[in-house]
Amino acid sequence: MKMTSLKMKKILEEKLANPNYHITYNRDKDTLRFEWKDTKQGMSVTLPNVVAKYNQRGDDAIDELVDHVSEALRIMNEDHKLTGMEKQIYPVIRATSFATKTKAGTKLVCKDHTAETRVYYALDLGKSYRLIDEPMLDNEGWTKERIDEIATFNIRSLSNDYKKDTVADNDFYFVAHQDGYDASRILNEAFLEEMKANSKGELAVAVPHQDVLIFADIQNKTGYDILAQMTMKFFAEGRIPITSLSFIYDNKTLELVFIMAKNRPEKR
Template identity: 35%
Template sequence: MSNTVRQSLKRRVVELIGRELPDELFCEAEEDGLRVKRRADGTPVVPDIPLEPLYRRVEEKPDERRTALYAFVSRVLAAVRGQTADRSLAGRERRIYPVLRHASLLRENPDRWVFRPHTEETAILYALDHGEGYTLIEREALAEAGWSEEMLHRRAMANLEGLPVPIKTEQVGPNRIHFISPRDGYAASRVLLTSMLEEMERSRTGDALGVAVPHQDVLIVADLHGETGAQLLARLAHDFASKGPVPISPLPFFWERGELVPFLVVQHGPQPRVRRKKNRRD
């Protein structure tokens, strides 16, 4: 995609978002994305919003440029509404869910949000659902509610377990690839449903159960046969991570003895090889 087309898309996104924002907020373009900030002090309302997923979709399907543009803008506005909505937790116990984020988010804001370690790549945060978007729960809101972190986690998991788990399965050679992609904002969160993964582990026929959480709106679980299957999952994880509106991790995982173990596909001589990473949790 040419730089001219990218700049045109960026200007249009900023224009469309700016039209819908309340007076106290504004949208500002940056080199690789954009930010929504408060006019009073310039503080960002949501984390940096990358434009690369929009660029990729328009490049792959130029005939759907308008649809992709408005869908992207809609997601950004939903995120803004979530962050600016009332964050009180009292009486909203049934609207709290766990969400995954890349661990780098916590390195940038180590004291802001309530979180729980997950893998070296990922962390569990918590969302207060507002219908159109959600708010990541901050430590201040938890203290105001008088809840412990363990209480928050139990309530979030109970709500997640009540959600349906729609699965679409595709066969690629001997490998069975299961895509879980409900449009509720918590697709990747289903990876926390240990009983589901254990059931898939028991029913697999291949050498390993693979898992990927490339972005917020999809969870991939795969019955993998040999290194070829692992390499297939790695390609899927990388491809999906580059397209999602809220990327989580481009790395795939093996589900082994109740733990997610990340792996890499590395070039080793004439043939690529699968190599497990140490899973150090903070």
């Protein structure tokens, strides 16, 4: 049986039926929105995307989506405290195009990182996390400096194991723990310094999506081209894409570069 958006709509409405939810279908955008009746907080699902995943993975794709939507809605409807949860606070890297406010207009706590990236802060809730907003800080009398200090300390406590691959005499290292904070490890300065100290050539760093951090020990011109292609591929495939561009790490700074095919990078 061929799956269509309307069939998928019916399946999701049945699986996520809840008397406390208001479910609306936007025919023009082909999206299905689930929100709490009392707070109007919720999330939208793009049906053609779900159909595409279903065609690739079958019922597993639907079950996974239902879990994600249920968990997200549950988190939206809870009051979360920061005090006592310090060990569960982590930084997350997002593209600069990522919203700085929630759909309800609440400001998220964030800070600038590079021309392509911004740092947000997450309260880890096990299966998922909630981005920390300014009212959460205000309610507990916390400052942005305090949340940044705690999150930065916690990211240093995570494992930095990686897999290594050598292509055309260039070494590539992939950090992919699938814990939601792989890209965030770019904020661990000690880790970057360790990789720089052990590199033979120029050290490039990339965060194409949330679930991977790539280091490239570039030892010849071909290395830049391989890194550009690799980063673009990861960026296109990532669940939460960040940037397809790379950075050169030197003197404790990340300098954005645009890698021309078969060329050294040009600084931006």
